Structure formats: C-alpha cells, structure tokens
Amino acid sequence: MITFKDITKTYPDGTTAVDQFNLTVEKGEFMTLIGPSGCGKTTTMKMINRLIDPSAGTIYINEKPVSDYSIDALRWNIGYVLQQIALFPHMTVQENIQVVPELLKWKKGEKEKRTDELLDMVGLDPSIFKKRYPSELSGGQQQRIGVIRALAADPDIVLMDEPFSALDPISREQLQMDIDKLQKDIKKTIVFVTHDMDEALKMSDRICLMKEGSVVQCGSPEQLMKHPKNDFVEEFIGNRKSxxxxxxxxxxxxxxxxxxxxxxxxxxxxxxxxxxxxxxxxxxxxxxxxxxxxxxxxxxxxxxxxxxxxxxxxxxxxxxxxxx
Structure with missing residues (x-):
C-alpha cells in the first residue's frame, strides 16, 4: 500500500532528518512510527502526503510514486489527524466533518448520512452533537471529531501525528480504545506517530522503531518485546516483559x-x-x-x-x- 524506498530528507542547513529509510506499510495495517525526539518520525509521515518532499528516494502508494499524483487527489485520499485538534471554531461539528466531502461536491443527502454514521461510530449522538460548536465540546470529544473528520471522505490512508498527547490520561485512554475498536470495523491503512511506547504496544499491528532517521527494528509488539534487535531496542521498550x-x-x-x-x-x-x-x-x-x-x-x-x-x-x- 505505502512503500518508502531509500528515502532521505536533508534540510538546507545540512541536517539529515531521515536517512536511507525503507519500509512497507500493508493495506489495512496500523503501523506506528516511534523513537526518540528528533529521530525523524514526523518528517517521515509528512512525506506521505507531501507536506514535506524527500531529498532522495521514492515513496509509492499502490505502486505509484506520490509525486505522480496531483496534490489535491493525493490529500483527499489521505485523512490527517493532528496533535492540535484544529477544528474550525466558527463551524458546527457537522460543518467540520463535511469539509472534504463539500470540496468533493458530495450531494447533501450523502454528506448528512456520512456525518451521522461517523458520529455514531465514536459514540456521539448526531441529534445532540452535530449542531454544536467546538467550544461546546470537551477535549476528548473535539479529538473524536478530528478523527472522524479525517475519515469523512472515506480515504484509503489515515495519518495520525501524536493525536492523543494533548489529552488528559482518562480521555487519552478512552480514545485509544475507541480508535482500536474503530479500526477493527473500518480497516484503514493507518500510519501513527507517537513517543509513547505503551500506546504503540497497545494499538499497533506493527511498530517501526527509529533512531537518527533510520529504521532500527520493525515488527509486531510481541516481536519487539520478545526479540529486541539490540540494546537500544531493549532499553526503549523498557521492563515490560513481566x-x-x-x-x-x-x-x-x-x-x-x-x-x-x-x-x-x-x-x-x-x-x-x-x-x-x-x-x-x-x-x-x-x-x-x-x-x-x-x-x-x-x-x-x-x-x-x-x-x-x-x-x-x-x-x-x-x-x-x-x-x-
């Protein structure tokens, strides 16, 4: 589904954020990028939807280079959930959810149906919530809207950049469980960035642990804990085996x-x-x-x-x- 081939990103000041990065994310897979601060995980993710372009190498989606897609077509097929919830404050929940379907010129009935379906998926009653404004929602509710807004046009791929880190522990844990349950139903290809290994172990099909812009080890949560490749992996995972x-x-x-x-x-x-x-x-x-x-x-x-x-x-x- 998504393939990184020999990807390098070097900034004008000479900093190499990503170095000879190779990875394949399978269709329907929940792949987490994790590593120390500055390891290149967010830069790597942003190259998928061309918010950042690589200095060398090629990223493919369905075996087609991302550079061959028009920017609009590429990004309309990729949902994006940020750490900063970034809902439009003067739009209702319904209007926020319908931003991309509106750009795609969906019919009114299709937009209404999709809005209700998505709100139901995350346990928010459409009759109560779709006419509310972001300021009338809790942080956890706002982030749920941010997630389903990314799903509104039924994209094949969803990118999530530390989407829970600004939430309180209770809201964060609940939203983790909600996303895990939602993924079982919708089976999107998700690339998820976090600095929290517990979160990665809990939610991922596979985890890609990065250091200095490169892959150190990639595997299932079980594989990383049972067979850490080296001392760095073992130390990053910590004492979780018990x-x-x-x-x-x-x-x-x-x-x-x-x-x-x-x-x-x-x-x-x-x-x-x-x-x-x-x-x-x-x-x-x-x-x-x-x-x-x-x-x-x-x-x-x-x-x-x-x-x-x-x-x-x-x-x-x-x-x-x-x-x-």
Whole structure:
C-alpha cells in the first residue's frame, strides 16, 4: 500500500532528518512510527502526503510514486489527524466533518448520512452533537471529531501525528480504545506517530522503531518485546516483559455467555495455562472478536479479547506494578 524506498530528507542547513529509510506499510495495517525526539518520525509521515518532499528516494502508494499524483487527489485520499485538534471554531461539528466531502461536491443527502454514521461510530449522538460548536465540546470529544473528520471522505490512508498527547490520561485512554475498536470495523491503512511506547504496544499491528532517521527494528509488539534487535531496542521498550508472563486467567471474564457453552469447531480457543504472551500470539493469528479460554477438558471457563489483554498490559505498565 505505502512503500518508502531509500528515502532521505536533508534540510538546507545540512541536517539529515531521515536517512536511507525503507519500509512497507500493508493495506489495512496500523503501523506506528516511534523513537526518540528528533529521530525523524514526523518528517517521515509528512512525506506521505507531501507536506514535506524527500531529498532522495521514492515513496509509492499502490505502486505509484506520490509525486505522480496531483496534490489535491493525493490529500483527499489521505485523512490527517493532528496533535492540535484544529477544528474550525466558527463551524458546527457537522460543518467540520463535511469539509472534504463539500470540496468533493458530495450531494447533501450523502454528506448528512456520512456525518451521522461517523458520529455514531465514536459514540456521539448526531441529534445532540452535530449542531454544536467546538467550544461546546470537551477535549476528548473535539479529538473524536478530528478523527472522524479525517475519515469523512472515506480515504484509503489515515495519518495520525501524536493525536492523543494533548489529552488528559482518562480521555487519552478512552480514545485509544475507541480508535482500536474503530479500526477493527473500518480497516484503514493507518500510519501513527507517537513517543509513547505503551500506546504503540497497545494499538499497533506493527511498530517501526527509529533512531537518527533510520529504521532500527520493525515488527509486531510481541516481536519487539520478545526479540529486541539490540540494546537500544531493549532499553526503549523498557521492563515490560513481566506483564506478558501473566496468566491469561487473570484477564479473562469468568461469566461465559450461553453461546460459548459449546464451541463450533472453527472457533479458536486459548488454553487456560497460557500466558498473556501466548494468548496474544493466538489472537493475532485469526480474525475473531472474542476467544473462549478452555481447560484441559476443552470446557470453556472464561472469555478474553485482544483489547482486554492489551488494556491489562498497558494498565500494569502505567502503574509500574509487578504482575508476576
């Protein structure tokens, strides 16, 4: 979907922000760029929609160089969510959401329907919120509008530049969960920039850890924690491994819905002896919402989801608690 080939960005003062950067982001993938301040992650992301042009190398979208697209066509197919919420203050929520569909000359009925759909997706009642102005919304609500505005014209790609960093911890955590759930429904190709490793581990399909403008290691959250490439990766990840050794039984819900009393043969289950690491590996391998946890006799004793596993891990690391 998006391919960076030998990308370098050097500014007029001689600073090299990105150096021989190579990466492929697959269609429907949630890819996070992370690294120390000044590592080039935001510059890398901004080159996708040509807010910044590379000094050397080529970026491809669907095997076509981004330089071959017209700027308008390129950017209308790429949603963009900023750290600064940047809603237009004198426009209603509805008008903010409809900015790009208006430019694309959608019919009124199409715009109205899309607005209502998107507000429903993030749990904001259209009958209540679409006529409000940004000043009448909380920070978390404003950022939700910023996210769905980026989705309004149904773009193939969404760029998110530290979209939660200005929020309070409770709003940030809730919006992380909302975006994770939303991505399961819409399956956009998302490039996400953050400085927060816990956020990256919680939300990403893959994480690209950068240093001095280059890729140090790229892989799933599990791969980075289980097989760090070098001391830099291990240090950046920190002491998070203990949470992955926790029994999955500490995370599962004990109330088993009647529908799970007898599992169909095609339902993937998780052994009750599994650690969170084991369970996460299983969950990542199949397209399934929830997973029965079964004992040695294959009897369902609980239910767990990927969101619950990552949420538990995230909470433990945030609190600095030992979970062994």
């Amino acid at each position: 949470a992955w050794l926790t029994s999955v039984q500490k995370v599962m819900k004990n109330d088993v819905p009647a529908a799970h009393d007898r599992e169909p043969e095609n339902v993937m289950t998780i052994p009750a002896t599994s650690t969170i690491e084991d369970a996460y590996a299983i969950i990542q391998s199949v397209n399934q919402i929830d997973f029965p946890v079964v004992d040695d006799n294959q009897k369902t004793i609980g239910i767990v989801t990927r969101d619950e596993l990552l949420q538990y891990f995230y909470q433990q690391e945030k609190e600095g608690a030992s979970v062994l």
